[in-house]
Amino acid sequence: QQPVQSPQAVILREGEDAVINCSSSKALYSVHWYRQKHGEAPVFLMILLKGGEQKGHEKISASFNEKKQQSSLYLTASQLSYSGTYFCGTGASGAGNMLTFGGGTRLMVKP
Amino acid sequence: NAGVMQNPRHLVRRRGQEARLRCSPMKGHSHVYWYRQLPEEGLKFMVYLQKENIIDESGMPKERFSAEFPKEGPSILRIQQVVRGDSAAYFCASSGQAQNTEAFFGQGTRLTVV
Numbered sequence: 001q002q003p004v005q006s007p008q009a010v011i012l013r014e015g016e017d018a019v020i021n022c023s024s025s026k027a028l029y030s031v032h033w034y035r036q037k038h039g040e041a042p043v044f045l046m047i048l049l050k051g052g053e054q055k056g057h058e059k060i061s062a063s064f065n066e067k068k069q070q071s072s073l074y075l076t077a078s079q080l081s082y083s084g085t086y087f088c089g090t091g092a093s094g095a096g097n098m099l100t101f102g103g104g105t106r107l108m109v110k111p
Numbered sequence: 112n113a114g115v116m117q118n119p120r121h122l123v124r125r126r127g128q129e130a131r132l133r134c135s136p137m138k139g140h141s142h143v144y145w146y147r148q149l150p151e152e153g154l155k156f157m158v159y160l161q162k163e164n165i166i167d168e169s170g171m172p173k174e175r176f177s178a179e180f181p182k183e184g185p186s187i188l189r190i191q192q193v194v195r196g197d198s199a200a201y202f203c204a205s206s207g208q209a210q211n212t213e214a215f216f217g218q219g220t221r222l223t224v225v
Contacts, residue, residue: 097144
């Protein structure tokens with residue numbers, strides 16, 4: 001069953017903050033966050049692992065609540081380049097990087 | 112270019128023809144994943160392969176679809192006798208380890224069935 005993302009869409013002004021949530025009905029082993037711009041490949045943002053380890057490549061933070069089976073992505077001081085659709089992908093133990101993706105959150109940052 | 116390479120970027124096929132989609136993983140990566148994305152929707156897992164092995168194909172339709180990752184050369188996703196419902200973007204991702212690590216996506220192949 002795919003994770004549920006909220007909100008489905010959000011519009012920000014440049015410099016504002018946003019939080020995107022990802023909730024699963026299954027126990028989570030890992031959560032992977034990606035951003036996709038229209039017509040392009042999903043770009044890796046961050047991976048959060050059970051036990052608290054995080055790996056990311058950009059100035060974006062996230063949390064992983066194992067008990068609540070949810071993750072949140074925090075975008076602070078948004079820039080125009082943050083616009084796109086954000087997807088969370090959840091991984092089960094032993095399932096490797098075979099991810100079940102949520103439906104996405106569309107983010108638009110306006111000047 | 113050390114990224115995941117997919118070709119062709121765009122593919123048009125008539126109903127009933129075959130489509131072959133290719134994916135070369137990042138250098139040093141031996142784990143390949145194929146996903147399908149319908150317009151305005153999320154990515155749906157199809158198949159996970161390592162060199163010469165299909166690890167998990169639970170997301171792949173039982174008929175007309177097949178995938179391989181030979182010892183030499185790219186991974187191939189093959190769709191036989193395409194139908195209009197096969198029209199979608201097909202993405203391949205690769206990772207260096209089986210889990211606990213990021214997977215990088217290619218630019219995708221946009222298949223249109225006419």
